[in-house]
Amino acid sequence: MTEPHTAVVARLSADFAALSHQLARVSADLAELDRVLGPRPPWPTPAPPPVPGYGPVPQYVPPPQYVPPPRPVPPPPSNAPRERSDGWIGKLLAVAGVAVTLIGVVLLLVLAAQAGILRPEFRVAAGAALAAALVGAAAWLSSRPGGRVGSVALAATGIAAAYMDVIAVTAIYDWVPAAAGLVLASCVAGGGLTLARRWDSQQLGLLVLVPLIVLAPVITDGITLLLVGFLVALSAAALPVQIGKDWVWLHGARTAAASLPLLLALVVRHIDGRHDLWLAGGCGIAALLALVGAVVVLPGTANRAAVALLSAAGVSPLLCVGLAVDRVVAALMIAALSAAVLTLVLFGDRLPGVLGVARQVFSALSAVAALIAVTVGFDGPVAGPVLLAMAAVTAVAGRREPVARWAALGFAVVGASVHLVVSPLSALFTPTGVSAATGASTLVSSVLLAVATVAIVWSLPGRERALWACAAAVVAYAVTSLTVTAGVLIGGTGHGFYAGHMIATICWIAMAAAVFGYAVRLPRADRSVPIAGGLGLVGAAVTKLFLFDLGTLDGMFRVAVFIVVGLVLLGMGAGYARLLDRQDRQVVTTDTR
Template identity: 30%
Template sequence: TGLAAAMLDVIACTSLYQWIPVPAAYMFVGGLALAGMALAQRWSSGLLACLVSAGTMLLAPLISTGVELPVFLVILAIATAVLASDLGVAVRVVWSVFPAPVLLGYLAQAALHDRGEQIALIVAALVFAGVGVGVAWSDSVRRSPAPENAALVVVPTAVPLLLLATLDLLRPGWPVGLVLAAAYLAVAVAAGRRPGDPGPALLSAVTGYAGSALLLGAWVELGGREATGLAVTLSATAYVVAAGLWARRWVGWVAAIGTAIAMSVYLVVNLPFLALSERQAGRQFDYWDVVSAFAVTVLAVAVTWWAARSRPRAASRVVMVGAVVALLTFSVLVVASGVVIGDLAGATRNGFLAAHLVVTVLWISCAAWLILTPSPRISEARRLGFVLGSLALAKLLFLDLATLPGLFRVLAFVAVGAVMLAVAVRYRNETEPSGSGSPT
């Protein structure tokens, strides 16, 4: 309490009364903090180390009016030194938590500071985060046994980095976010090579979550809702593939969360349900919808592969659901492509109608292939074929019959009828080759 009060007195004498010059104030605050750290080290008191400058850090903005940022940077430097000292894991965790919200607040108001102060904030955030990762690596990987929860210092030290991409000084910000995310993910992969050791496993998970958050946050500054949605979808696909090839729990959680975010963004931004309306599809769909639908289709296929591989007992059900979702998104791709091609040819309506005709034929053809294809798991394939055939008939009767004009409607019914007739004949020949009525 005495040390914190002395620091606050120095700040007040500098900013309110101008009794102490600013450079001298930095020296006084840094000296008091270093004295407190030396005393805490001598007494082996982690509590004293936590309390030396924490009160000053939280109360300085309430006392000071113009010098709080430089003084805070001095205190942040002391906090970084505390992280690198050996006063226990609890001290490191606390000293990584205290500076983070204050540094986050300064970065959020970086536009109010000049160029030099913004550079100082950026450097402080990078150094603070780098020391946090280095300390967590040293405690988790090089110590045996690793201290419990030593990797948690990564989380608060990484939080201020989320705002670096939003600073005007770093425009465009998404390359900065990509570099930071790549650094954290590289640490996660390097630490995750020892799955049997709990210390590196926790460090891998924590840095993996931090890097994933930085990666998804970087796409927000990409510019344009469509481009951001596409980038999120591609990132989710990469995580799904990584989860299938590299069995780590944190990768699976990030893949699941990223998939949910990607699908939500796709539904909100691209509005795929507009494919049911001729007027809305002709007005809204463009080439971004074609690319996004293709990316979401690839994501659906990747998720189906990952889920079927991780849950072999429910693989058939997973494949059925994933196939339906992938076929739906691919159908949106076909409709969007038809609208775009029709718009280029000056016949948007014909492109939309032809695309729906292709979708209906595609569905019934996929159903026929699944019913008739030879497979060791023929019952699951045929069951999925019957489901898709039912969906195709429902689309034909309830959507195409009310939407398509005469010629397209006739073509749709002829194509579906021909495929169904061929399936019926072939299916009967396979199940009753001798005409006795007993299946083989």
């Protein structure tokens, strides 16, 4: 019997559904294979026909295909021409042209005048015309492609030629007064260097300054006060150009323009044996320009160390001003410089750029200037105590600054050297008479030497045992120098000398007792350094007692020193033992509670 048609339709529908599911699985496998092999155009997946009575068959949706990221597009080639490897040849030729042309201008202004070639009016007019033509040609060439090097060289040559022309009409021909010539030269230099700032060319400024430093003395026939004035004016005119510019080389050339001729002039004046207050004033102006230049240039430079060192070199003429003026005037001027630089250091946090290494350089400069001022202004008997007092004050006030600690050590070393010159070490072993002035200086410097030594070691961050041992040795020497000198001043080279050494030995042992008394008040962990110092002082005192006092002192002085030192040692031993026992009992009592 034939099956009903509904059953046949149902069976065929189930077969089609199974076939559709099988085709969907095959399609998924193909899509997975396509994804593994790489990005390819997607395979079309036909939708299975709907099965009547069963609703739509779910379709398989393939996973999203991998799309590689877009490759970066290289930037278009720049149209700017690259600098040629042989570009330095053009710069070298330009510099050589500047030098040769300016030498020719000097020959025109000087040698032609000596040989009587042309009238002075023609020589000066020819120099001015050449300078104007060179500057005009530079302005025209600067707007042309590739004319940068040539325009800089032409402008530098023209500006320098105009400046030397002004020097000639002032120094050689005397057509204008010196003051008017300096003003006119400042205008010429200022205008030319303003062009360097407008073109943003440090090379233009260097090509103006360097040739003038070398060739200007030829026009003035040597290092004269007028030449110094022209070069100082040139340095002043170059200062505003550096505002906001990191032109370290120009700063160096500007500093050299003011300082080098001054140093040479100071040497010449010293050889001639003449005093020159005008030259001293020039040294002061150069130092002021150097410091102001540092304040102007430091905020905009990346090389503060070089700028600070160059500025410090710029004040060197003022440090040597004693070659041309009286020592009192020189000492006052150098002391004023030290105070000005110290003010710059103290208020450096309010000035942009005067920090870090620049502040350290200026601190060292202030210390050096103060040292020179003291040694120039005072003789040895006064200079020694002053330097030792400066060492103590600097060590205490600047204990957190490494430069201040080094400055204090330098003051102390020089002051101690002066003390040894005024009161030699041999005076402690051989009775030697001293004058009242020398004796007073020795007494004061002995006290200050001890104070400065303790202050310096206290200011050091490490405070190692070896440093305290050295400090104890210096203090012992200072005490001996004090007592022996006082004894000689009071009692003469006989009994006074012996009494001084007796008191010195007793002072040594008394200092040891004081150190031990300080040690017992410290915790056990902190006693090692003072105990070692106290034992060192005891050993030194006993050594001096047997090696020097026993053979040198006479009569009752020898007896007194042995008895006093022995009693002090007995008291120290007994007292130290009692204090330690008392402390130990207090510790035990505290622990039991």
